[in-house]
Each structure stands twice: as C-alpha cells, then as structure tokens.
Amino acid sequence: MRLLPHTDADRAAMLAAIGVREIDDLFADVPEAARLKELPDLPRHASEIELERAMQRMADKNVAASSVPFFVGCGAYNHHVPATVDHLIQRSEFMTAYTPYQPEVAQGTLQYLFEFQTQVAMLTGMDVANASMYDGSTAASEAVLMAQRVTKRPKAVISTGLHPHYRAVIETFGHFSEHESVAVEDDEIAEALDDKTACVIVQTPDVFGRVHDLRKLADKVHEAGALLIVAVTEVLSLGALTPPGEMGADIVVAEGQSIGNGLNFGGPYLGLFATRQKYVRQMPGRLAGETTDEDGKRGFVLTLATREQHIRRDRATSNICTNSGLCALAFTIHLTLMGESGLRDLALANHRTAVALADDLAQVSGVKVLTDQFFNEFTIQVPGDGAQVIDKLADKGVLGGVPAARLWPDRPDLADRIIVAATETTTPEDRAAYVAALKEVLA
C-alpha cells in the first residue's frame, strides 16, 4: 500500500526489537470485546487511477461557477485567484507544516502571519488583528463573546441586516453559553440598547447588499457603554468603502474568502478579526508577535498565549486552537500581489460591474432593483416566487443569485426577493445571458 513505508520484513524486525510476537500483542489494553475481528464493511484500498475516477465522477455532477454565468453571493464570492497564490500555498514547507509552536523552525509561518495581521488591521482600519479564525461567522460569534467579556454584560443586539447564518451561529453560541441575543431592524437598534447590552453587531454591506454609514450608530452604542461589532462578508468591499475602523467600530470581523480563496462549497474559509489596541488581551485566537532571538535578530513567535486554552484551560478566552493558516496565507499572498493599487482597481471593477448588472436587470419587465447604494451585490424583486425563478434560471444554465427563501424560509414577505452578486469574473456576455434567461423565465 503506497502510503505505508514498511515492508513485511521491516515489521518483523521491529516486532522482534520490541519483544512481542505479533502486532495484536500491542493492542492488549483494548478490551477483547471491543477489538474488531474483521475489517469494517468498507472497500479495500484503491489505486490512484480508481480514486481519481471516483472523485471525477462526483465532481462532474456539479455545476462549477466558472462554467456558467454566475451571480451567487451572500457571504461567498466567485473571484479570480491568481495562479501564483495556489502554487505558493502548496509549497511543502507551508502546506505540511505544523502550528508554529517551535518558532525557531517556523519563521516562515510566523512572518507571514505577522504580515497578514498588519494587512488586516490596515484594511479594516483597526489597530490590531489576530492570525485568523475559522470563518466570518465563527469570528462574529467570538466577537460577541469577547464583547461580553469586555463589558461584563450579557446581551447582544443583532441587526437583521446580518447574514442569517451568522446570526444563527451567534444565537447557538449565545444559547449554550447562557447569554442573551436579540435581533432588531436597523432603525430600532437605538431603542434596544440598555445597560445589559454588551454589543451591537451590524453588517456592511449588509446581506441585502446595502452599504451603511455607521458613524451615528457608533456614537449611540458607545454612549450606551456597549461595543460596536461590524461584520463584513465581502472583504473586497474594503478596497472601495470607508473602513469600519474609521466609522467607530470596536471589533471588525470579516469573511476573507474573497481574497485568495476559492468557493469550496462553503469551506475552508477565513475569519478575519480586528480590534482596538486596548482590547488586545481579550481577543480570541492566535497572535504572531515580533521579538528578537539570542543573537538580537528580529524574529516572530506566537504570543499572548496566556489567553489560550493550552495554557489557561478552563479560563481561556476561547477554546480555539486552530486558525485558518493556509487560507490566511492565500489571503496575504493575493493581497501582497495586489497591493494598494491592485486592490482598489479590483474593488472598483467589482462595483462597476455590479452597477452595470443592476442597470441591465432593471430593464427586465417586472423586475425591480431594490438596492440603491451597494458594492458588488444588490437585491431585486421579481414577480412571483424567487426560489422558483432561480431554479428555472439554473435549468437554463444561469446561476442567478440567492433567493431570499434560501436564507429565510420563514419570511414569506421576502419570498419574491433575489440577492444578486457580480464580480470581476462577470463578463458583458454573462450579463446579457442573465437578462435573456430572466426574460424567458418571467415571460
């Protein structure tokens, strides 16, 4: 078997060196009754050709984003990833490295994490960022827990503009950690603030695509002694929009998938987490920090580990002991390739393409574009059931967006809404195909 180095002669020699007769002598501690006598009822080992055929067969059943006009967003976006990025993250020394607990032999990982943290802080307009989290939604939930630790208050006020999956994650964590959460419309947030409120969490651009000026809200939240958490599910928007850090956010969480990472059916993704300097010791997740070695050379280490579970155990700030290392690497490589000018160009290309698409769709009879001010995603209203429209479009080879019913099956008032995204990968031909297919479907 190709993954196992031992020959039978090796095994025999090793058993002899150990001083046992057969391999099962080493499993003597396992209760006899629990030892499997036979192999599990699963196939035997396969050749690489057989494996590839099986995988290809399953993969071929799926409609890849790049193979059709594609307008699906809502927290995951179809962007182009330069070939350089995927090549570099597959470097053995990155991909097959361990968590950098032994910094002397992990400076590669630690330096890119330090660079990543700096880029994230710059992008969000915050002071510091951690070395990444599982994804945007879990980062959001950790942000709420952090606000509760900082303020020592139990309640989270959640904007209904927040992606419903994010809200569900916060509510699940809130429920089991015995905190409170309440979801309110944006214009009711001020009323919901009270002295039990730890934080307000809002999203911009929100799940419908709307961009928000958060400055006034920030003031109100701060007056109430709470923290403002801003979630961003399309991180690329930060290349074009005023960053949350400049609008008074105390914690910014984001989904970083759009930069350097593929769609991957929802994972692995990349949680970004940034905050103010004063909260750094309450921040969850790994942190790379600068220091020096015995020869005085600059080097990097994981730091502030005293917050973490492997030191602090039940008094840790979080139970997390993984980051999204390789996704963070993809992010930081892509962002390094782009730089300030490339990022701004890419963001603008996304926005302009979305504007053109909105104008195209607005021409389709019966369709109403509901979002005036947006980045690369907006909401349309169609006559009839949005989910059915999307299914019919899919039959015509156009993946036309996310019907609101996919996210809010319990909101009949949203049943005629579709959330539509465009990116730099959207061609004029893609837009024309959407318009044509939509006209046919609605005819």
Added chain:
Amino acid sequence: MRLLPHTDADRAAMLAAIGVREIDDLFADVPEAARLKELPDLPRHASEIELERAMQRMADKNVAASSVPFFVGCGAYNHHVPATVDHLIQRSEFMTAYTPYQPEVAQGTLQYLFEFQTQVAMLTGMDVANASMYDGSTAASEAVLMAQRVTKRPKAVISTGLHPHYRAVIETFGHFSEHESVAVEDDEIAEALDDKTACVIVQTPDVFGRVHDLRKLADKVHEAGALLIVAVTEVLSLGALTPPGEMGADIVVAEGQSIGNGLNFGGPYLGLFATRQKYVRQMPGRLAGETTDEDGKRGFVLTLATREQHIRRDRATSNICTNSGLCALAFTIHLTLMGESGLRDLALANHRTAVALADDLAQVSGVKVLTDQFFNEFTIQVPGDGAQVIDKLADKGVLGGVPAARLWPDRPDLADRIIVAATETTTPEDRAAYVAALKEVLA
C-alpha cells in the same frame, strides 16, 4: 504590469545613477534605422483572467485523451501520472533552477540526475546512461552519430521497424552531416552489413508493436565490426521484456515519456541514452558523476565536460547543451515511486489489457489482428482505408489508434493498417466502446 518590478520612480532613480537622460540613450548602439518607433502590431498586456480565458478557449477545442476511449500510441502513450510527480517537479528549486554548472548550489539537481542515470542503466540493462536528451528520436540520431565516431565508419543501417519519424530525423542529420543511411527490412539487415557500416538501428517493440529477440542479430552486427543500436519508444515495455542490454545492444536509446510525463502533443519528452562503459567518453549529452568536496563529503558534479561544446567548441561530441531535466525528474520520481514491483505490475497491467483488446477487436467482423507477440500495442488490418476508419471512429468519440497512412503516406500497401495501443488507463468500458464503434463504422 505585474511581471515588472520597477515603479517609474525606480526607473528614474536608476537612469540618474547611470547618468543618462532617458532609456533610449542606452540603446544608442542600435542603428537608428533599425530602432522600432512604434510597438509591434500585437495586443497589449492582458490580465490573468483574460489570459486564462484565451487559453481555456483554445484548449477546449481539443479532445483530451482522458476524456474519451483512447488507443493512440506509436511513440507516445497515455499513462497515468501520480499526482505526487507533478507536485514535486513544480518545486521552485527544481523547476526554476539553472543548469547545475555551480554544483555547490545544485546538489538537488545533480543527485537526482545521478539516480536517474542509474535507473536508466538498470532498466536498459546497460552499464551507463547520460542525464537525458531532448527525446527518443534525437537520442536515436545522436546514437548513430556516436556509432560513426566510435567505428569511424559512415553508414547507418536502419530497420524499417523503426518509427518513421525517428528514421526521418536520422536521415536529416545524416544528410547534413554527410553520412550515409540505408533503410532495410529486418530480414535483409545481415546482407546490408559491410565494412562501411557503423551501426544497425532496430526498434523493439517495433513501430507495429512486434517484440524482437535481438540476440542473433547482435552477433552478426558485432561480427561485421558495427554497433547495435536498439531504440525503444515505449519505455514501460522494459518492465516486462528482456532488456536490450541482455541481448547484445551497444547503445540503447528510448523515449521516456511513458514514465512520469504527459502526452503534451508531442513535447517536451525525454530521450534516454545508455551504452557500454567502454564508450562512455564518446557518449553525447550531459553526465552527472560522483565525487567528494573539500570536507570529504560525497557530492555530485557534471562531468566529462571536455566532450562538450562549451569547452571543446568545434571538436565537441555534439552541440547539445540542454537535457530534458524536468522530464528526467518526473521520470525518476515516478520510477522511484513504482520501484521494481510497481514497474513490473504496471507493465503487466499494460500487456494484459492490450491482449484483451486484441482479442476483442479480433472478434469484429473484417478485422484481422496482425501482431502475435507484442507488449501494449499491435497492428490490425481493416477492410478499406485505415485513415478513414480512424476519422469515423473519432466522429463517434473513439480515438482508435494511428492509421499507418499517418506515418507512411507513401505506402499504399499499409493503407489498411491501424496501430492500436492500450495502457493501464484503458477500462473494460473503453474496450467495449471501441468494439461497438468499430462495428458501426465497418457496417
């Protein structure tokens, strides 16, 4: 432009450091009349998305071997390459390295070349092998030139079983280097031998798929004072067949594509070249050799460079100054993965599959299998024009082999022949599809 690091500020600073006003001052030696005033009439730089679209568009027009039942061979074979191979050859330190002229910083390349040479010598049953050549056909031509140097005789006798492209290359080189070559049927080789004969070159399995016992021929060739050159276009056959080195060959050349390398529409491929110890200093091409460094540690260098053009100029053994480094790496990695047992299994799997295919096709009415003894390729006779049959099969989505007319347009006697190959990638379903399509085409 993404491939160019300079900003305009960099350029200005550098021009100032040089002490010229503008870039064209550095092109002052170019005659004014020859300086292009305008850009060549070609497109401007493209984004990576645009580039990928253009490439994908062209690629999609071609029928990939893995996408259809595929039976084309004749010097290039559709084998499976483990993912490990392609990953490893893309390591920056292999792929973007220079020729190992500075051995202290090229031990990676030099050691694998040394291992490669050993593997090739073992496989062919010869004493020594070089570090690879462009491909099998140019290796064959270099072998003839070498035999002419060794024997100081001008004539090459070429078996008609040799791949006609190989023969054409030898004849082209022979013509321009003012040597002689004559092509004869296998049973006439003995008669063609004379005291002007430098070498006889034969192929096994030959271009029609037939395997040959060369022992008697070798004796005759040696009696005539000439060298026996054996060409192998399907290197995998050496895992199942008696190697040329055990049958009296003086030089073995082979196309190494089948191990580790893809079809690539004919290139890059990998020329293997092995010979007897006594001829080593007449051998063309690069050689890695073992030595020691100042600390006495084992290390490897390019050696016997005094044969080569950069030292010997017009008295060099060949003008070659490239090998197929990365293809040799792919070959040696794949062969290392396989080892003795894996190679033998793979060769046997190829052979057994081809036998099954031959039996399948023999059942098709009107089809005659002409080859009794073969490795993974054989020749069939069809009623009517072979090239037309192949075209009609292609219309049905089966790439059924190479019609002899593709290689010998001037041989009407071969017009009804098709050379058919099977490999480990050929499934029972592929065989059934061939039989079904062939029946329809011949109906």
Added chain:
Amino acid sequence: IEEPLIFETGAPDRSGVDITVPEGENRLGGLERRSEIGLPGLSEPETVRHYVRLSRNNYAIDTGIFPLGSCTMKHNPRANEKSARLPGFADIHPLQPQNTVPGAIELMETLSHWLLTLTGMEAVALSPKAGAHGELCGMMGIKAAHEASGENAQRRIVIVPDSAHGTNPATAALLGYEVRPVEVREDGTVSPDAVRAIVGPDTAAMMLTNPNTCGLFEPDIIEIAEILHEAGAYLYCDGANFNAIAAKVRPGDLGIDAMHLNLHKTFSTPHGGGGPGSGPVIFSKAIAPFAPLPRVVAGQDGAALAEFADDVPGEQPFGRLTAFHGQMGMFVRAMAYMMAQGADGMRQASEDAVLNANYIRARLRDVFSQPYGDRICMHEVLFDDHFLKDTGVTTLDLAKALIDEGFHPMTVYFPLVAHGAMLVEPTESESKHSLDQFIDAMRALAKAALAGETERFTEAPRFAPRRRLDEVKAARHPVLRWEPPQQAKAAE
C-alpha cells in the same frame, strides 16, 4: 540574506496583478474610501521570491518527521490535493441550488457513511471547522439532550481528567459548565472507582481522551461509560488520537456518546501551519436527534442537505455552528485518503502507527525514563525528564537540541501529569530508516546530556533560521503589526 517584511520593500503603486476597470458610475452612497490603506504592493516575481524564501525557514512533514505527541502529523498525499482542486468541488458555491451540486452532497454522504461505519455510531455532524469546534459541537449536543430531558439546570459538572487536552476544560467552561478534574491513577489511566466517586446527579458529562494523552488505551472505558450512563450523564471522547485505533476499535462499542474526528490528523488533510482543520462529530443514538444543522439526509432523489429544522421533522437539531456546510475542501481530501487506504489500509496504518511508537519506546527505554514504567503504548510513547535529573538539561533544552540534529522537537511538557513530559508520536508514515535516524539522534543527545555537554543544549538551537526567541519580551510588549517608521517612532 534575511527576508524583509513586505512593508519594507513594497510600494503602493507597484502591483503583481493587472486589472481592467470598466468605465461607469459609482453608487457607493458617499462612502468611498478616502484614506490611504497603506498596503504595500510587490510585483509577481518579488512576491514569489518572498514567499518561497519565507517557506524555506519552515520545517514540514515533507522535510522531516514530526514526532509530535497528540498532534498526528502524517504524510499528506498529493492525490488528495488534486481531488480537492477539481472545479466540481473547489469552484461551487454553498448557496447555489442543491440540484446543481448533487455530486458534492454525494461526497458528504459517502464521507458520513465511512465515518459512521468506522466508528459504529449513529449520526455525524460534518460542519465543525476544527477539533476544538467539534468538541463544542459534541458538548452542545450533550447539553441539548439534557435540556430536552429537563435536567440541564441540575447538571452543571463536567468531569475532565488532569491528563486532558486544554481544549477540553476550555470547551466545558465556554458552555457554562464547571470543570471537575479527576486524577489519573498510577498507571496513567482513569480508574472507574475515581469516576464513580465524583459522578452524581449534577454530572452532565465526562470528557475523556482515548487513547489518552499518555499514549495509553483506557482499559476501563466501557465500565466508565456505564457508570456515567447509569448516572444520567454522557461520555464525550476527544478523538485526537483516533489514529491509533481506526479500523481496529469502534468508539461505538466503547459506550461513547459524542466524539470529534480530526480530519486534518487521522485522515491526512494537511495541517497547513495551523489550519484549516475540520472536526466532524459523531453521536450515539441518545444524542443523534440533537445533531446540528446542516446535515445530509436521505431525500427522494438521493441525498439532500437539511438546512432548517423543518427539513428534519421529528428531530431537535440544536442550531448552527458555522455559516454554510463545513470544510468541503477537507471532506474531499479525507475521502480521498480513506478511499486510497481502504478498510485494509486504515487498519494497517493503525497497526503501523502503534508499531512505530513501540519501536521507539523499545529502542529508547534503556536511556529515557517513562513515567508509568516500560509498558506497551498505543501510537505515542511518553517519556519524562527523570533521566535528566542533575544534568542541568531540561526537557525544553533537549527539544531545542533536537532541532540542531535536523528534527522537529517532540511535544514537550504535555501531558501535565508527567514531569518534563516528552510525548512522541511518529505516525505510520515514517519508515524504519527514518525512525532509526530519529532514535539515533535521541540516543546521542541523551548520552551527551548525561556526559555533561550542557552547552550543546542550553545554546540550542544553533543551526536553525533563528536562535532561541524571546517569548517573554513578545508577550510583555506585544508588537502585533508592522508600523510605518514615523508612526513606530511616534509610538515609542
């Protein structure tokens, strides 16, 4: 040459991408970004060289053994990477219509089937993003079961042995539980009597690692599970060490109620310098109805993804752990690994993993001390620093000296139950040749330590990209980001 930070060589007007920006108007609601971001740009050649050079400062499985106890670091097959990059897996969106992704759902269903068959359990939650996330998921399932039975208010205690991973108590605490430790007995395992002594109507669950962090199989686990179940509590098992027993023992036969599986350990998806991981959780019949969403369920036309409670009538899913469906990229890799290995290969792998650990034990036992005596271990072997007494060499020194010999250190100072612990897990990926090299280096170091060559240890590492780094300084005055020179100066 030292590799600078990107901020030290990049320029804002340099770029490694070419982007075509279409003409048109902006509709950003007056929220255009006006400030400089400050991001540096590098051309493509500079970028490639920067990251290639950085990477060369890393140790990795592909460069050598990771003898890291409790952190299974095995070979990562490249066929898995190739599969994960098929456009049909890598380039599909979690919210595109389900009937445009039947192959993806089939893969998740197949993975679920393999995991359940291997473990003998009832249900699986694929969505947890890592082992610790899986622990949360598993314990949430248990808490949800207590809530459903109305006993949640009274069950506030989670029993955790002192040999446990730090994530265990952290997880329990995060869910509002009180952590009650249980000491391990002299042989390094948990005794049923100790559990019996503290379990009660206030016990929600016990979290146990098996094989445990001392590398030992808990011989009384079945009895412990029975004690817990009788008391109305559940047994959570930390699955970090499943690599020792896959296809040899089924957790379902041991009385376990919930357990996470680290796809990035046992099933060979790459560790990636710290992630992404994937931590599916398997549940017993008692907990299964509470498993979170989304979940793969049998549908009319093949499998479907249940995303809302209405999609699983009769069950009480406890909520959602993450946006979307989990780590698809890891699912594909793990599935590719399992198919490549098959039932026979996984069983052989478990055996070879245990064989390798015992071989190291056998070849080091005359020099290195073991806290629980020289006895068979599972896939990892635990040494302590007893044999280093009075040498002036610490466990940490030995670890750093191992770097100079060309190896990644073993896990040190964990588990806490052993003094100066050194936990060594070779995995089945290591050849005898590789093990012998490691063993020879360990023996040579031990001899050097005993011979008083102290400097070789206290000065180590000397042949790494960096000498020992000042972690105290880093924590005391944290510098967590680069600052432009003038700002950095102003901040001082």
Added chain:
Amino acid sequence: IEEPLIFETGAPDRSGVDITVPEGENRLGGLERRSEIGLPGLSEPETVRHYVRLSRNNYAIDTGIFPLGSCTMKHNPRANEKSARLPGFADIHPLQPQNTVPGAIELMETLSHWLLTLTGMEAVALSPKAGAHGELCGMMGIKAAHEASGENAQRRIVIVPDSAHGTNPATAALLGYEVRPVEVREDGTVSPDAVRAIVGPDTAAMMLTNPNTCGLFEPDIIEIAEILHEAGAYLYCDGANFNAIAAKVRPGDLGIDAMHLNLHKTFSTPHGGGGPGSGPVIFSKAIAPFAPLPRVVAGQDGAALAEFADDVPGEQPFGRLTAFHGQMGMFVRAMAYMMAQGADGMRQASEDAVLNANYIRARLRDVFSQPYGDRICMHEVLFDDHFLKDTGVTTLDLAKALIDEGFHPMTVYFPLVAHGAMLVEPTESESKHSLDQFIDAMRALAKAALAGETERFTEAPRFAPRRRLDEVKAARHPVLRWEPPQQAKAAE
C-alpha cells in the same frame, strides 16, 4: 541530515503506487524479463520527502537572482504552468486526428504569428527542442539553400567570432563545415572590415550573436549582413540575447537570415535545472522555402500541420528534426507569457533588462574593471579580473564567495575574449531592491579581495550544501551510477 540515494533506502518489494493487474495470458514471445532490474522502491511519503529534501539543496530563481550572463534566467509566471497543464494541451496526443486538436494548432499558429511579428521575419520552424537544436535547424536551412543553388560543394566555411557561444562552432562542425574565427576589435564588437577580409565564395555563412556575448549591440550588423549577402553567404544570428531587444529591434531589419529564439530564456518557460528548452527558428525570405517539417500552414478550415513534403507544394522542406511537432508544453508557456506581457510589456521588459544591467555597471564601475572600458551595454555587463591582479583571488574564487553571500554566481570565464570574464545579466525580473543587494555584496567582496582577505575566497563556499567539489577526480575516475555494495567492491 544528509539525504541518501534512493538505492540506499529503497526496497524492491516496497512501492509508492498501487496497481491492479488484470488476469489474463501473456503474449510476449518468450521474451519475458527474467532478470532482476534492481530498482529500489520507496513508499509515497518517503518519495516526497526525498525529493523535497533534495530540492532544498538547489538555488533557483524563486530563491534569488541568477546574474548569469548569456543565460537569461527570468521569473517564470505560474499562470503559464497552469495553462500548460490544461487537459486540452497537456493531455492530447501528437498523432490523434488533426480535426480533434484544432485548438492546439491554433495556439501554434498564434505563437508563429507573434514570433514573426516580433522579429520581422518570413517563416518559423517551431520543432527545434532547444537553442542548440535551433542552431542546427537554422544552419541546416542555410545549407539546404546552398544545396538548392548548387553551391554547397564550394561553400565549406562558416565564420564564427571568437566571442561566440561554444554551440556555434560545434553546430557548424556537426554539419561538416570548417569554422573560421574572426577576432573582435578593441571595442568588443565585430568590424565589417574583418569580415570583408575573410569572406569569399567559399563562405557558407557567418554565425553572429547580437547583442553579442560581451553584452554589446553589434553596431555594424547591417553592413556585415550586406557583405555576406553580396558574397552569396548568409547571416545566422544566435538569438540567446533576444531579451535585450524584443519589441525594440526586429532581426528582420538587420539582415539576418536565420535565428533561433530560446523560449526558455526570452519567453520565460522554466529552465528546469537544464531543460526541457525550446528553440524555434525564424527564417528570412531566402531560407524560408527550406524550413523543416512539420510546419503550421493555412488550410481550408483554419490552420493545419503540414507533416510531409506533399503538404507544402512548391517548397523544399529540408526534413525533420524530431519526432512529432516540437515542445508544445513550452509553446503554451511562451504564448501565455507573451499574451500577459503584450507588445507594451515586452518592450518595457527589454528596456528594464537593459536598464538593470547598466545600473549594475554604473554602481560597480569604480571597483570592477571592464575589458572594453566603461560604456553603455545592453542587457548584460561584462567585467574582467584585471582589478583582482595580485590579490591572489581569481574570478572563480569570487564566484564561489558570492555563494556564501547568498547569491548564485555570475557567468565566469565566458566570453573567452575577456580575461577572467564575469558576465552579469540581471534580467528585467529583478527589482531595484534585489539589484542593490547584489551590488552591495559584489562591492563588499571586491573590497575584501583588495584588502587581502584571501581566505574568504579560496575557502568559499562555506555556507552551501557542499564545499568546493573535486571536478578533476570526477572526470578522471568517472562514477556515473550507483553500484550495489558487493559489485562496487568487486569493481575496485
């Protein structure tokens, strides 16, 4: 840890592949292999580690600058690799029906168009497999033209300047020509008078490199071409240095008759540690009819591949240079590079390449000596060892000392016309930061040499995977393969 040879750790019954062998009979004509091959097998994990470790002993563009004169080593974009691996290019057979590969033929036609437009020439042969192969092809075309005109028997001389690449005389000799050298004049270039003095009715061609190997543009090339043409001879140009002038100067405007282009230099296909290369040849109107087969020709339904003389009526193709159609993998990469750069990018690249070389010259001219005085150069700059006189440090020592500073050495002792030559070509891929690092290292070394720190040079390299290797020993007693221990012993 030193990495052993695969033969020292492998085993014949170990394998890194799993193969299913179908049942069935054999028809091998009694020629079954009976002997052991002797091949060692490694498992997949061992194989990966072996080659990753080996690779780490290599220097590469991705790890640092290659200041190698005359061997353009530029950045290799990964988008090119991705394109070359598209199944539609990588997974097609050279002998499948042409109508199943129209996209491949289109790519070859597009590449031909770009190359002809860039060079202003008449025809292109894509099939040569490398630069030296291209030289042969070009000179064969010239010889074929002389054969067609009946003058071949009298034209036996090829003029080659003494600054030429070794391949030039080797190529001419291989074709049966006598090589006649022409000395370069004091400024490092070829004078028309010198050519006029030796050209005659016996001259077949002159082979010239332009820009030449001293990094200088031959200012009189147009006149030289006229002299040759008047004498009935042709001008072959070695295209190794096209990187200096692409999109700035067209060889067709200089009177060149044949020239090879190194796709692996100018157009950025990777060097691969010594290949594969690709050396398409462009021809003037005079030579075009003799261009070899196969060739892309316009057909009724788009382009087609002409494989036989009947496919190109009216022309006299001189034969075939290789099996199949050339280095398709390199064609795709070169095409991807050219499309990415565009006409504007290639022109800028030539300018930046020349700028970089002159910047190095300007910043080293006060310390390093130049054989032809301090004058503008093209994309490479030539120094000699005059400034090292009496220091006891040789050009080779300086090169090896550069390794210790973290750089690949420049090209040394070439061209032969300069004493102790050091030829430096940075290419346009290098940033100013990178050039400054290289320049600083060069200056520091020069100062150390002049200050008498001889050991730093004669002992170099000290920080490489190996110290200086004994090349004389290797050549005197060549060990070109591993032998099993007993055989090796017997052979002694």
